[in-house]
């Protein structure tokens with residue numbers, strides 16, 4: 062990946078311009094001048110200008126991921142805002158929301174400001190998500206107003222479920238004053254019972270403690286009922302089970318403020334993949350059965366899920382080169398995201414791109430119309446048909462913990478344009 | 488031997504299990520001699536790597552190694568640098584660097600022995616990996632059944648107790664099914680793992696049904712800490728439902744062979760009168776444990792199967 066400053070004027074020439082907001086596509090040029098969209102759809106060549114030949118490629122909105130872990134502050138050995146930004150660019154992402162389970166957690170207005178200030182120097186837009194409770198202990202609410210006024214776009218204790226229903230109720234009620242979503246890592250901790258993988262035939266054979274699907278479905282339903290009572294904004298992260306998806310589908314009819322995400326790894330793999338105890342498959346919530354996987358794909362297609370989010374969770378090689386029991390939960394996912402979901406979902410490109418662009422921006426209240434004249438350039442240029450093997454050299458994260466290495470993917474990001482930078486992935 | 492390591496029986500070839508059992512009987516003869524030592528593994532070095540305490544299994548392996556004239560080193564977690572925060576990988580790579588031929592490992596984490604094979608060239612023998620497998624225990628159990636019945640094929644075996652957390656149960660299920668025995672599991676619903684029937688076994692919660700049906704039962708040790716976690720309410724109730732008592736056995740006409748992998752909770756899962764009774768082969772299991780482990784070490788470290 063080659064990172065360069067955008068020239069004063071850049072012509073993206075002769076590509077298919079696909080606007081996921083309108084759903085329309087046309088052949089033509091996109092002209093960027095002084096980092097802003099100057100024109101969209103002109104044809105013909107221009108002399109003496111810097112251009113990128115986009116023939117055969119699709120020019121679209123930069124991707125947005127509402128769920129990443131960049132580990133700063135505290136675990137800069139795993140990832141930093143800078144290295145995470147590079148992983149984002151490599152995956153076509155121009156905007157990400159970082160979870161607050163850092164060390165210390167982002168649970169004060171000051172810690173949110175720290176991220177916002179550091180993010181200014183980064184080549185992608187990074188928005189912090191603030192903790193719901195002090196120290197992510199699940200007990201007392203943080204200074205929600207202060208956190209939001211410093212730039213947090215949502216509230217979450219991600220990594221840790223908010224077990225106490227009363228705390229969750231108060232969080233939804235209080236946060237609703239500010240029109241921001243609350244995101245709860247939805248697993249019933251008692252029912253999860255220290256499970257290391259999906260509870261089923263495979264966990265029984267491997268002798269690994271199982272985490273039943275119901276641990277998620279029950280917690281999601283609790284949150285949905287609370288959000289419905291309050292008519293509050295609830296965003297359900299990384300849904301892993303058929304039951305969880307069904308609950309969201311049903312409750313969305315009652316509360317228009319519910320949104321939900323699914324990860325590439327829950328759409329791509331099933332629990333058979335764990336048969337060799339590969340710790341890169343150890344994620345929370347766990348990768349479940351083939352039936353669950355199929356139901357998740359269905360739920361993407363019928364609109365139950367608003368967006369795809371990677372839950373990019375870097376861990377060091379040393380930590381992951383452990384027994385399954387002692388390895389930490391999580392995998393990285395930004396770089397492999399598009400090729401994975403484009404392969405496994407097999408849906409019209411303009412529909413798929415909505416899940417990576419317009420919809421996640423809507424969830425977080427970001428600008429959705431990125432082809433608007435004068436809008437700061439945030440674009441991704443991709444080849445949706447290119448088949449490729451994902452290799453370690455495609456990783457720009459500081460960590461390497463992904464089971465996608467060696468997988469054949471379909472669709473590759475070729476350029477990402479963000480914050481005055483162009484990433485060339487050819 | 489088709490496999491380099493013995494990690495578990497789930498994917499282990501049936502014919503190699505049979506070879507091990509046959510060879511174990513040859514070594515049983517050695518153990519009956521006045522001088523119980525053969526030079527088969529002279530010059531070979533074996534490390535017993537125990538990350539979890541298990542006096543019985545360790546002694547059984549150690550004795551097997553000594554009877555075969557191998558050099559052995561014991562390494563247990565309490566005496567090791569693990570407490571100082573050294574990683575598993577560093578520990579085993581250190582051991583590997585000392586030119587070891589085989590590692591016998593007990594570890595509390597499922598999959599630990601497979602994990603070990605990534606870092607060492609030596610032959611790896613799983614002496615129990617968490618709640619996953621304990622293949623040498625299952626092989627000694629089958630050796631004992633073969634000794635008693637002259638065959639394993641067609642036998643009806645009941646496994647009684649905590650199936651959920653039992654590596655002995657899993658390895659026994661795989662081994663017994665491979666050698667053509669029928670298996671029924673019996674224990675409280677809370678200690679039977681989900682989808683266990685996918686392994687080709689039946690499940691019942693009625694002990695009398697098992698005692699009517701089985702040729703032999705393998706009584707598992709009940710860990711009393713399971714009670715604290717609410718998996719069964721009391722020792723009294725466990726004993727009422729699943730305890731192997733003389734009174735209970737007397738209700739059934741036919742005699743059945745009693746096995747236990749040890750250590751026993753006498754008076755809980757098994758009564759002394761049963762454990763010390765004439766149908767119990769628990770002490771034969773201990774002796775067959777040494778013979779089976781001799782056979783495993785011998786065959787995996789280059790010996791040829793012996794047939795009698």
Ligand SMILES: [Zn+2]
Nearest residue numbers: 219220246298
């Ligand atoms: Zn989470």
